[in-house]
Amino acid sequence: MDKQLNNAVAQAMRESARKAILPRFRLGEAIAADWKSAGEAVTVADRESEAILSNKLGRLLPGVNIVGEEAAHDNPEILSHLSRGDCWIIDPLDGTGNFAAGKIPFGVLVALVQDGLPVGGWILDPLTDRFCAAQANCGATINDEIFHVRSPQRSRPQVAVTQLFADIEMRTELFANLQNKFDMLDSPRCAADQYPRIALGENDVTLFTRTIAWDHAAGVLFLNEAGGRAARPDGSPYRCEDAHAGLIAATCSILWEDIAGNLVKAGINLKGAAQDL
Template structure:
């Protein structure tokens, strides 16, 4: 990988993510015991690798910016009061193993997501694919990068556009409306159940658009910034920016602003 240059913060974050991958995640891939997989809720798993990765990441990030609060997915699950820290002046947001269901079943994709927010706005995002080593990052106002090289988002160029639409967290009426009014205008592909994969797909010419119903900060903060800095567009259904400290549903990601506008107009009609 071409390492990021002239960005000490990204260098430091990358080192912490690589450490968590090496020590907690990669050694357990396809080697989990049944007792090391727990169902937090229906179809929502956590593994020993998630917990150990979060501990390593939390410790490492605290050394980089001791003044920043830390909100990790598993810590917030254990104590929802931690979510109040998302709006603090500086806050690390950690998804220690994004795509846990895939990982627990011994298949890709899965990765690590880290974001840094300031007053509820994401100012840094880092996405690490544990198996391939692909490293995506963005800093607010500084562009998006893939393995250290500047990246510009590109559509697939196919017609109709390629859409990955998550229906998992939509109610039955919403699901039916999406299938009836949105799906016919796109070539539908399966969602990867991994934001660390979905956002890069939108920037790399694999998918054109995505609809997300649930928009938890650890799943989306890094990817939204990355896609926007790459020249695509990710925003709420009404066009308002994504903020990590808002408990709202609904988000559209697209490889270009034009594709975003087209899908948003259709969503507004249902």
């Protein structure tokens, strides 16, 4: 693993949290937010964090394209970088809705991508300073310590489900079909929380519909390199350019296959179930 790269990315992410995010967060106190679209909040913390990260990462690997969540909202053309060449992907404040309401969880996500596939993934929890890192074929670390998934020993695995289903009836049907075998939970809107939660064994599985690159590229790589499994419902690898193909993330391949098989039997397709970008 390239420790120099890890350290540089960690420094940039911690600086963005220290300068842009933490000074504005008070538990239980809401702050002003704008709305990019229905349910999509943005704050000054998002914008300042992205500016810091774009500057730092741009200097770290000169010439590599940068796709930040806020920049992509302003200029969707930059999304073309997700499928070709090298690019940084930045989610400057994942879980903005929680953050703006004075709630947790929220985090910062950065990924490095080559031709649509994540090759580097980093996740920072600003409140605890937990730093998850992974590089392709090099394993995963938490706070610089080698890390492997902690598979829980529950008799009934816990399955968290995104609340971003455009079709509520489909989500209700999913719960009905799985709850006899699994304990079903609502997933808070924060991928930066969900991927470490799965890896640490706090949840067993999370089902996603909308899979935008800045939410998932880092976490998919981290979970896979830590020994879990994150893949499209048909078993194909996650690619950054497809935001609506659905995703199953699990602590292990056996549980992943169990969930995927149950979805097929129930006729539930995560693909296309998400809201628009």
